[in-house]
Amino acid sequence: MRKILFFALFAVILSVHAYGISTDGLEEAVPGSAREIMGELSVEDVLEGGSVLANITDWAKEQVLARVGQAAGSAGTVLAVTLLCSVAAAAEPGGKTPSYVLLGGALAITGVCAGSIKSYLGQVSAAMEDMSEFSRALLPCIAAANTAVGRGASGAARYAISALFMDVLMTLGSRMVLPMLYGYCAVCTANAALPQGAMGGPVKLMSWFCGTMLKLLTGAFTLCLSLSGLVAGNTDKLAVSAVKTAVTAALPVVGKIIADAADTYLAGAKLLRGAVGGFGSAAVICVCLGPFIGVGLHYLMFKAAAMLAEPFSDSRLSGLVSNIAACYGMALGLLGSASAMLFVSVVFGTEALTG
Numbered sequence: 001m002r003k004i005l006f007f008a009l010f011a012v013i014l015s016v017h018a019y020g021i022s023t024d025g026l027e028e029a030v031p032g033s034a035r036e037i038m039g040e041l042s043v044e045d046v047l048e049g050g051s052v053l054a055n056i057t058d059w060a061k062e063q064v065l066a067r068v069g070q071a072a073g074s075a076g077t078v079l080a081v082t083l084l085c086s087v088a089a090a091a092e093p094g095g096k097t098p099s100y101v102l103l104g105g106a107l108a109i110t111g112v113c114a115g116s117i118k119s120y121l122g123q124v125s126a127a128m129e130d131m132s133e134f135s136r137a138l139l140p141c142i143a144a145a146n147t148a149v150g151r152g153a154s155g156a157a158r159y160a161i162s163a164l165f166m167d168v169l170m171t172l173g174s175r176m177v178l179p180m181l182y183g184y185c186a187v188c189t190a191n192a193a194l195p196q197g198a199m200g201g202p203v204k205l206m207s208w209f210c211g212t213m214l215k216l217l218t219g220a221f222t223l224c225l226s227l228s229g230l231v232a233g234n235t236d237k238l239a240v241s242a243v244k245t246a247v248t249a250a251l252p253v254v255g256k257i258i259a260d261a262a263d264t265y266l267a268g269a270k271l272l273r274g275a276v277g278g279f280g281s282a283a284v285i286c287v288c289l290g291p292f293i294g295v296g297l298h299y300l301m302f303k304a305a306a307m308l309a310e311p312f313s314d315s316r317l318s319g320l321v322s323n324i325a326a327c328y329g330m331a332l333g334l335l336g337s338a339s340a341m342l343f344v345s346v347v348f349g350t351e352a353l354t355g
Helices: 002-019 024-028 032-038 043-047 053-090 099-148 152-193 200-250 255-309 315-350
Strands: none
Touching: 024 099, 024 255, 032 053, 032 099, 032 255, 053 099, 053 255, 053 315, 099 152, 099 255, 099 315, 152 200, 152 315, 200 315, 255 315
16 A cells, blocks of 8 residues: 555656646747747747737738739749740641740740749748757657646657657658659650650659658558557556546545645646647748748649640640649648648647547
């Protein structure tokens, strides 16, 4: 009985110590791009009901208005190039587009887009790096908060899985997907310039590979995270129940009071855990917002340009415009996968769905 009492009291003392989680490191780890939007928001502000939603909305509106003109200008220039190529083709006998016109048109379209593609792929890469650095402060903080509410096993399991998959995604994204997108644009240009779309096969293969890899990685991450919560979550519940039962049985008079106080403590710790998750989610949104708006606007504008060019231009040139839009779409998918993984980690870590 003395051993049971010792371990029960030790667990209570350890959990109370864990409640004093320091969030200073988390707040200091917020990237500069996010801090510009969030201002001086802290975890304590979130705990007291503070919100950064208004700041995010206002900043997003400003960015959309500032960048929509740039995206529309690039898409309009590309559309003008396809129109000029169509006019040149109409002057030829039979109306067939000469190979030199296709070559010039393909190079002109790629030249117009090269600067923005390089810029936005660089922004996506920087945002992913910022998320990776921030996750190294956010995920341990959520794991510590889970330990404070008696969910140490599930918190540790989810932290390990989240850290592993985030590292894998960042490595694949920076070393494989982003370089492949540059190659994808080059292959698409060659496909438009060469007779009969000779590079059509590699274009489809690269597009399929990037999309499938991101889907499989994100799906495997969500599945592993769900399974870890089911297995480790039951272990945590049994451990908390055993400690409370031991305390109540060992101290017949005050044991019930201590157990009820522990419930009050756990409720407070859950509030802290939720505040950490809310603060982390806001930071992730702010990190991704700028590149997401820029890449998303270019994707929409180039998709629209491809559809407008299709009725009058050569299919290879309109196909090139569509493939450039697909490049922006894959960059958007990469950024979305990284942010989704971090969001899912926060949701599962704070158990926002189950309480």
